[in-house]
Amino acid sequence: MRNLRWALIMCFFLESSLRAETFKLKRSQKTERISGSAGDVLEDDPVGRLKVFVYKLPSKYNKKMVEKEERCLHHMFAAEIYMHRFLLSSPVRTLNPQEADWFYVPVYTTCDLTRDGLPLPFKSPRVMRSAIQLISTTSPYWNRTQGADHFFIVPHDFGACFHYQEDIAVERGILPLLERATLVQTFGQRNHVCQREGSITIPPYAPPQKMQTHVIPPTTPRAIFVYFRGLFYDAGNDPQGGYYARGARASVWENFKNNPLFDISTEHTPTYYEDMQRAIFCLCPLGWAPWSPRLVEAVVFGCIPVIIADHIVLPFADAIPWEDIGVFVHERDVPKLDTILTTIPIDVILRKQRLLANPSMKQAMLFPQPAQPGDAFHQILNGLARKLPHRDDVFLKPGEPFLNWTAGPLADLKPW
Amino acid sequence: MKQLAALQQQGRRSNSFRSNSSPLDATVDGAIKSPATIFWLFLHGLCCLISLVLGFRFSRLVFFLLFSASPSPSTTTIYSALRTTLPAISSPQERNVSADGGGSRVVVGRHGILIRPWPHPDPAEVMKAHRIIERVQAEQRSQYGVKNPRTVIAITPTYVRTFQTLHLTGVMHSLMNVRYDLVWIVVEAGGTTNETASLIAKSGLKTIHIGVDGKMPLLWEDRHKFESRMRLHALRIVREKKLDGIVMFADDSNMHSLELFDEIQNVKWIGAVSVGILAHSGGSEEGDLLMQESDADEKDEKKSQIPVQGPACNASGNLAGWHTFDTQPFLERSAIYIGDRAVVLPRKLEWAGFALNSRLVWEDVEGNPVWVKDLLEIGKDGEDIESPLSLLKDTSVVEPLGSCGRKILLWWLRVEARADSKFPASWIIDPPLDITVPAKRTPWPDAPPELPSYVEKVTTIPENTEKRPAKSGSKRKRSSRSKRKHNAKVLDIRASTKHAGDN
Numbered sequence: 057m058r059n060l061r062w063a064l065i066m067c068f069f070l071e072s073s074l075r076a077e078t079f080k081l082k083r084s085q086k087t088e089r090i091s092g093s094a095g096d097v098l099e100d101d102p103v104g105r106l107k108v109f110v111y112k113l114p115s116k117y118n119k120k121m122v123e124k125e126e127r128c129l130h131h132m133f134a135a136e137i138y139m140h141r142f143l144l145s146s147p148v149r150t151l152n153p154q155e156a157d158w159f160y161v162p163v164y165t166t167c168d169l170t171r172d173g174l175p176l177p178f179k180s181p182r183v184m185r186s187a188i189q190l191i192s193t194t195s196p197y198w199n200r201t202q203g204a205d206h207f208f209i210v211p212h213d214f215g216a217c218f219h220y221q222e223d224i225a226v227e228r229g230i231l232p233l234l235e236r237a238t239l240v241q242t243f244g245q246r247n248h249v250c251q252r253e254g255s256i257t258i259p260p261y262a263p264p265q266k267m268q269t270h271v272i273p274p275t276t277p278r279a280i281f282v283y284f285r286g287l288f289y290d291a292g293n294d295p296q297g298g299y300y301a302r303g304a305r306a307s308v309w310e311n312f313k314n315n316p317l318f319d320i321s322t323e324h325t326p327t328y329y330e331d332m333q334r335a336i337f338c339l340c341p342l343g344w345a346p347w348s349p350r351l352v353e354a355v356v357f358g359c360i361p362v363i364i365a366d367h368i369v370l371p372f373a374d375a376i377p378w379e380d381i382g383v384f385v386h387e388r389d390v391p392k393l394d395t396i397l398t399t400i401p402i403d404v405i406l407r408k409q410r411l412l413a414n415p416s417m418k419q420a421m422l423f424p425q426p427a428q429p430g431d432a433f434h435q436i437l438n439g440l441a442r443k444l445p446h447r448d449d450v451f452l453k454p455g456e457p458f459l460n461w462t463a464g465p466l467a468d469l470k471p472w
Numbered sequence: 473m474k475q476l477a478a479l480q481q482q483g484r485r486s487n488s489f490r491s492n493s494s495p496l497d498a499t500v501d502g503a504i505k506s507p508a509t510i511f512w513l514f515l516h517g518l519c520c521l522i523s524l525v526l527g528f529r530f531s532r533l534v535f536f537l538l539f540s541a542s543p544s545p546s547t548t549t550i551y552s553a554l555r556t557t558l559p560a561i562s563s564p565q566e567r568n569v570s571a572d573g574g575g576s577r578v579v580v581g582r583h584g585i586l587i588r589p590w591p592h593p594d595p596a597e598v599m600k601a602h603r604i605i606e607r608v609q610a611e612q613r614s615q616y617g618v619k620n621p622r623t624v625i626a627i628t629p630t631y632v633r634t635f636q637t638l639h640l641t642g643v644m645h646s647l648m649n650v651r652y653d654l655v656w657i658v659v660e661a662g663g664t665t666n667e668t669a670s671l672i673a674k675s676g677l678k679t680i681h682i683g684v685d686g687k688m689p690l691l692w693e694d695r696h697k698f699e700s701r702m703r704l705h706a707l708r709i710v711r712e713k714k715l716d717g718i719v720m721f722a723d724d725s726n727m728h729s730l731e732l733f734d735e736i737q738n739v740k741w742i743g744a745v746s747v748g749i750l751a752h753s754g755g756s757e758e759g760d761l762l763m764q765e766s767d768a769d770e771k772d773e774k775k776s777q778i779p780v781q782g783p784a785c786n787a788s789g790n791l792a793g794w795h796t797f798d799t800q801p802f803l804e805r806s807a808i809y810i811g812d813r814a815v816v817l818p819r820k821l822e823w824a825g826f827a828l829n830s831r832l833v834w835e836d837v838e839g840n841p842v843w844v845k846d847l848l849e850i851g852k853d854g855e856d857i858e859s860p861l862s863l864l865k866d867t868s869v870v871e872p873l874g875s876c877g878r879k880i881l882l883w884w885l886r887v888e889a890r891a892d893s894k895f896p897a898s899w900i901i902d903p904p905l906d907i908t909v910p911a912k913r914t915p916w917p918d919a920p921p922e923l924p925s926y927v928e929k930v931t932t933i934p935e936n937t938e939k940r941p942a943k944s945g946s947k948r949k950r951s952s953r954s955k956r957k958h959n960a961k962v963l964d965i966r967a968s969t970k971h972a973g974d975n
Contacts, residue, residue, distance in 0.1 A: 223580045247577050274616040277609040281601050296582070303583040310585060315593040317601050336608055366578050391588035398600040402607050409608070 087414040088407065090381075094374040094442060098416045099430050102437035103147045106444055109156035110143050111195075113163060117187050121167040132349050133166040133175060134261040135242070135432070136209040138423050140164075142433045153197055158238075158440055159206040163187040166212045180218045181231055181464070182472040184208075188233050202459050203237040204450040207440060211260065213345040215241035217250040220344060225250055232463035238443065240436055242347050244369025251369065256439040259371040259432060262352040264424045270329035271357075281317040282397065283335035283359065284308070285328055286350075287343070288320075304364050305341050307390040315394060332357040336405070337383070337397055339364065352421045355381075358412050360405065362397070364390060372420060372435050374442070381411050613651075618737040623653040623717030625710060625830055629702035630724045631661035631688040632668060634889040637899055639724040640668070644675045646728045652737070655680065655715060659702040661688040667898050682709060690809045690891050696819055699723075700857045703823055704850070711833045711847055719830050721823040725885050732881035735873045736827040741841060742860065743871040746782030747825040748883040749797050751815050780880060781818065782825055783872035791872050796820045811890030818884055821859040825882075827873070828860060843869055 090098050122128050122137060129137060140162040143149055150156050165180035192198040198206065210216045216234050217225035226249050230239075243250060244257035288309035290300040297306050312318040320339070325331060332338055338354040342365035351370070354361040361382040363370070370378045378384075385396055411417065419430040427433045452458075462469065519534075626647055630640055647654055656679045660668050663683035672679050684702050689695055703721060710719060718736050722728060736743060779797055786792035799806070799817050807814040831837050833847040843866040850862050861867050874881050889895075896902075 226580065245578065275612065277612060279605060279609070281605060298582040298585055302578070303585040306585040307587065310587045311591040314591065317593065317598060336605065387583075388586065391586050391591075394593065394597050394601075398597045398604065400604075402604055405604060405608065406611055409611070 088410050090376060090411060090414055090417050092373070092375045092377045097375045097438060097442070098420055098435070100434075100438050100441075101429065102434055102441050105441040106148055106157045106437065107150040107155055108143055108146075108148050108158045108160055108437075108440075109150055109153045109197075110140075110160045110162060111191055113161070113187060113190065117163045117183065121164045125167055125169050127169055127173050128164065128167040130263060131169075131173060131175075132260040132262070133211040133242075135211050135258060135423055136162075136164050136166065138261065138425065139209050139240075139433060139436065141425075142427050146427070146433075146437075148437060153195070157205065157444055157446070159197055161187055161191060161206060161208055163208070165210060165218070174220075175212060177212055177218045177220060179472065180212070181228075181468040182470055184216075184218075184231055185233060185468060186472040199458075200452065201236070201450050202452055203234065205446055207238040207240055207256075208234060209240045209258075211242045211258070213243065214250045215239060215243040215255070222344070228465065231468075233459055233461070235459060238440070240439075242371075243345060244371075244373070245346050245365075246367040246369060248367075254443070256436060257369050257371045257373060258436060259352045259421045260347060260349045261423055262349045262356070262421075264422045267329060267353070267356055272330050272333050276334055278334055278336050280319045280331065280335035282312075282319065282337045282339060282362070282393075283331055284318075284320040284339035284341075285323065285325060285331075287322055290344075293344075300344065301342050302387055304387045304390055305343070307387075308339065308341060308364070308393065311391050312394065317394065329353070329357060332359045335359050337362050340382075341365065342368070342387075351382075355412060355421045356418050358409065360408050360412065362393075364393075371432075372439065375435060375438065376417070376420065381408055381417070383408075618734065621652045621737055623655060623715070624650060624733055624736070625655045625657065625715055625717045625719045626722040627657045627659065627703055627706040627719060628722050628724050629659045629661070629699045629706075630668060632665055633688075633891070634893045634895040635887060636668070636724070637671060639887075640671055642727065643722050643724050644672065644677075646730070647677060647722065648675055649730055650733045651730075652733060653717070654678065655717065657682065657706045657709060659684055659706045661686060661698060661702060670898060680709065680713075682706065692807055692810065692812075692816060692886075695810065697856045700823070704847075704857060707833045707847055710830050711835060714834060715830055717830050718827055719833070720827045723822075723824050723884070725887060726824050727883045727885065729881050731874075731879070735879075735881055738871075738873060739827050739829060740871060741832060741844075741869065742826065742828045742864065743873045744783045744791075744826050744877070745874045745882065746780050746795070746877045746880045747822055748880040749779040749781055749818055750883055750885045751779060751797070751802070751817060781821055781884070782874075782880075783870065783877040785872055785876040789872075789876050791868060791870055794821060795877070809891070810888045811893070816886035816888075818886075819858055821861065822884055823859055824884060826860045826870075828863075832863065841869070 089096060092098075118137075118140060128134060140160075143160055143162075153159070163183060165183055166175040166177075168176045168179055170176055188198065188203070208216070210218075212218060213220045214222065214225035216230045216239050217228050218231065219225040219228055229249050230252060239252060239255040240258055241255055242258055242260045244255070245251050286305075287300075288305045289297055294300040297303065300306070308320065312320060319331070319335070332353060336359065338350065338357075338359035338361055340348055340350040340354060340361045340363050342348070346365035346368040351361050351363070362385060363378075363382050364385045364387060366387050370376070370382075383397070383400065385393060389396065416430050419428065420432060420435050423432050626643075628640070628643055630636060647656055654677055656672065656675070656677050658668065658672055658679060658681045660681065660683045663685060664681050665683075669681055672681060682705065684705050686698070689698055707719070709715075718739055720732075720736055732745065735745065780795055781797050782795050783791050784793040784795050797818050797820070802815050802817055805814045807816045831840060832844050834840075835846065835848075843864055845863055845865060847863070850857055861870070864870070
């Protein structure tokens with residue numbers, strides 16, 4: 057008798073759970089939940105999971121730079137400035153360094169701009185060195201771990217290699233003083249000197265307000281198959297071709313300039329954002345560096361990103377399953393791009409669009425002011441929280457070697 | 473190619489000297505000038521000259537060729553037919569980027585631009601892409617578009633006349649492109665005719681063809697009234713048959729945009745859209761078309777160039793009044809009878825700008841709002857029902873559509889030939905024309921002057937027959953067409969063929 061009752065109860069339980077499953081399935085038809093390799097972590101709240109101490113550096117390292125150059129706030133490297141401002145007023149900030157899990161050094165290394173607005177990286181290593189020298193002499197927290205529990209935001213082309221040309225960046229390598237620190241950077245490429253394991257890849261800064269003002273009604277039918285606006289050849293720096301973008305962009309142009317399905321050109325169309333919302337696929341090929349703000353724009357406007365950059369590491373790769381969301385094309389497969397895109401099964405395409413329509417996905421790519429839950433600031437903090445607790449070798453034991461302060465090119469050793 | 477050959481030669485020559493690099497880098501001892509050192513100096517100078525010519529460090533190439541442990545040219549040696557960068561030259565500029573050996577690496581350096589042999593679209597793929605686009609758009613519509621589309625019930629009053637085929641074909645094609653279920657009620661003055669029936673049968677839509685007794689009057693005023701009667705008759709049919717959906721009035725000479733049909737799906741009970749009034753005359757003057765707000769609160773006139781009839785909203789998006797067509801400038805020269813050359817004026821508010829939920833005209837439906845009158849009450853005594861607003865006791869419940877009347881979703885136009893104009897029945901010329909006789913005594917007031925002398929005016933039967941479907945209507949804008957052959961004996965342009973045209 058008792059067994060029968062238990063059996064009945066089990067039956068009811070199973071039935072109700074099954075019904076709950078089907079209900080969940082029906083609801084997930086519009087947008088799908090995003091869960092990457094780290095699990096369903098996009099909407100995690102970092103408050104309470106970590107404490108960050110923000111060093112107070114003299115304003116010549118941060119505020120004065122912005123005052124001298126206003127354009128720093130709007131270019132694609134502005135994440136370092138906004139992250140600093142966010143952390144200053146965030147609940148994860150602690151004023152007591154004893155209880156801090158992570159230490160943040162607010163030094164803006166990409167705020168020295170040319171006349172055209174491109175950042176000059178020549179002084180950045182010196183600026184960074186000078187900042188680290190300051191914190192290592194004024195407080196003991198750098199020396200006890202040699203920076204292993206410190207994080208820096210280096211949004212430049214090749215991260216902490218501090219150069220815009222890839223071969224020179226590779227030669228320089230990551231700044232030796234940052235050897236043990238965690239780097240939060242936009243650059244990400246597997247098996248590359250400038251990418252260390254344990255760095256957090258973030259999206260480049262794209263102005264959220266500007267994108268908001270160009271939203272068109274979602275009923276507008278997506279009638280463009282593939283969309284791209286940008287350079288294919290960089291005549292100024294690479295006149296012969298083949299160097300810029302490893303020849304991939306030129307290959308796209310040569311193969312598909314006659315194809316009516318591909319709306320690609322170098323024009324600066326004023327309806328750029330609107331056109332992205334009317335396109336199904338948006339190309340995100342590499343340029344001089346593998347990452348670009350096009351990825352952010354494509355995600356925000358619901359256009360499936362077609363990423364043409366071998367071995368790239370995309371933002372928040374452990375939280376966002378990029379394989380399910382975007383289309384990855386090898387650079388050598390570019391001539392077959394139209395075949396690749398037209399042979400994607402339609403339900404896969406619809407699923408990608410559903411994933412992109414998920415608001416938490418769009419939110420995770422943006423740096424809104426003021427900060428909102430689930431945005432890129434929180435994803436960075438989540439990433440840092442996932443690296444906690446620190447391993448035992450974070451703290452240097454007596455006898456372990458300190459960082460070599462004289463390593464690196466001679467020009468970097470000049471004080472700033 | 474010459475350079476490549478030279479390179480290969482050099483490579484072969486230098487291959488025989490294994491320790492090529494060290495002498496190049498080593499400093500030469502000035503004191504000892506043995507033949508070996510002179511030879512090395514000479515080789516060094518030669519390499520320098522070659523480097524000067526080629527533009528890169530030739531010694532590096534040699535070093536690389538001799539001492540490169542792991543060759544990885546696969547990533548860079550695919551070249552297109554069009555790009556003629558020499559393969560050997562680019563290799564010294566390669567540098568393996570990876571810190572650890574093994575695994576995937578991306579090589580910095582000059583890469584080839586890969587172009588496939590036929591860089592043009594493949595039609596099968598283009599078709600596949602279009603199918604993908606269609607499917608994505610269907611998905612978009614189902615997600616963001618109208619959730620539960622209702623049947624559209626289109627009511628069109630018509631009658632047989634010269635321009636009927638023109639107008640009705642336009643409406644028919646618009647309705648055929650509507651994405652929702654459609655019922656087309658065609659009300660015909662003077663009873664149903666085969667001509668209209670055959671025309672609407674071509675649409676493939678679900679049609680209800682009904683006739684109303686009585687010929688369509690000649691004067692525009694009377695015609696407007698008669699059309700209202702016909703529309704009421706159609707509404708009675710909707711009531712009888714209990715057709716469910718949204719009723720809209722598609723007059724046969726109007727032009728509808730497909731967005732209109734998407735917009736009226738949002739109607740709850742009765743909605744109004746903005747109608748663009750194209751009141752043009754064939755004459756030279758086009759007066760300023762004014763727009764007047766007949767709002768209860770504000771009595772200021774707004775002079776604007778936009779002839780639009782429709783709902784007017786206040787700042788909060790609610791219905792505040794109506795824009796109507798100002799007939800002031802046209803009072804003296806408006807058209808009186810059908811086919812008149814002056815401007816045809818619309819009424820204050822046209823039927824075409826309204827869409828109703830069909831349940832409003834059903835009898836005794838629960839859940840119908842209190843402000844609707846019963847359909848059979850109005851128009852009973854033959855009074856003139858100017859617009860569907862007469863169905864309502866309270867006109868403030870009308871929902872403004874098309875972003876509160878800002879979008880013009882259809883255009884009102886009245887263009888007709890003279891009432892007594894003739895045209896071939898169903899626009900089929902049967903039997904074929906073989907005799908054309910000039911009509912010297914045409915009653916048309918605007919017959920052109922006599923032709924110049926080179927044209928022979930033949931009053932007798934010509935030898936060669938020509939088929940000329942001369943349309944003898946006087947339309948304001950277009951002059952009647954005729955075909956004229958150079959060499960053949962030309963007849964009077966205004967020759968009209970008297971056929972048994974129905975009227």
